[in-house]
Amino acid sequence: MTGTVAENRIVRPYGDTTGDGMVQMSFTLPVPHDKRAEGAALQLAAKMGLDPAMLVHAKAMGPDFTFFVVYGRVTHLVDLSAVQVHEREYPLLSPKEANNAIKRTLRRKLVVLGACIGTDAHTVGIDAILNIKGFAGEKGLEYYREIKVVNLGAQVLVPDLVAASRAEKADAVLVSQVVTQRDAHLRNTREMSAAFRESYPSDKRPLLVVGGPRFDETATVGLGVDRIFGRGTTPGEVASYLVHALAERRAPS
Template sequence: MSNMNGVNLKKLRPYGDIMDDGTVQLAFTLPVEPSEEAREAAQQLVQKMGFDQIKIATLEKAANGFSFFVIYANVKHSVDFSKIKVIKVQAEKRSRDEIDQLIQTRVGRKLKVFGACTGFDAHTVGIDAIINMKGFAGDYGLERYQWIDAKNLGAQVQNEELLRLAATEKADAVLVSKVVTQHNIHLRDMKDLIQRAEKLGLRDKMIFVSGGPRITHPMALECGFDAGFGAGTKPSQVASYLVDEFLRRGEAEDKGHPVRKTKSVTKRPAGDKKRKRS
């Protein structure tokens, strides 16, 4: 199996100078002063990682007692790209105008969306990029959509307060941004939000979406959310998912079917465990 460039996708390896050379770039710091001994230590360490053809391009003093290395080496292994299966958010790619028109014609009212950085997370750059009018990378934020009523609650919003406000305003969706991940605090906060939503009877009434630089869609599903978006996500991607999921739930209710499961969670890699709600 090959792609248009003639790459063997069944034995995919990194590209450096020439195709299939397996060249990668490594960068790390050792807690020793720069020296020939430090250079040799770095060389042996990379060898133990399983690399060969090792070239130390940079050895610099990072600080007193620390050496910084940039190293090029070749990996011996490959992966079968044709067998890779990834659980990812399923949503059609649309422009802002297309999303607005879809909401206007299919929903007939504005979708209400609440977003916040929850817990003690004070990093709002992600939720600001998705909700604030200016958006991100030339993609306007949800505040600029004519048929989305988006409210950015900012940072350090406690789960109970977010749910209270969302319930009072009858929100259609709740967006949670998590940047701080030390000691897996982001996972605990996310699971706590869903547990509280379930106790309040809100879980099935709203779409719950999480996002952040270390958030993945499978991670979000494991925490009980409907979808998860990682670094580089644009507002239109989130908006398109929200309208698709809102319409899907409406169609399921019309047919008398449960609305909790989405297409995103029906296909899982072989051997992967089914999601358990905390």
């Protein structure tokens, strides 16, 4: 669900004094560090609307690149009433409530299959959601009595993921994508969702959930998945979503 923040307020960035419009920005240019590079950084800042712009840090990144931090004033305003936010569309449940709801709706354990796909080897995020030790003070899905977790780990090929989903009779497939270079996370997710659509009838397909720090949570339709989770997701949010989505699927239409 995407909503608009109701607050009708105009704000400016804050640096030294309220509403002074000061912002800090960092970037890298493909030029060796010298006076010319510093001038180039200030030119970019000016073109981006920082006036005045101050160069507060410049550091060579090897022989051919320079990293910059620029501090300056923008004249832009932020209209809080026009901010779009992705609202959580389900209630947050405790592990006990989630277990009871699964028992009631499925009358068996809910099977969750997890993996990092493509060449991605960043398993910390999916492990934070699945492993019993969990994340941010919450236990992971392995802790839930009514959830069976199968974690395939890193660099899983899509055909292997589909085969494992069939073998385990997965109710939900949870995929992590952390590397976003050349939009690898988007390409891999589309490939994954297409493979599941091809190999399952639409009413038998498991829920497809993807997560990672740089996803846009509103992009589900374009990526062909049921739900996207971003930065800072906790296991309880995922468990609550799964309970909600499976109940919705089983409800008579």
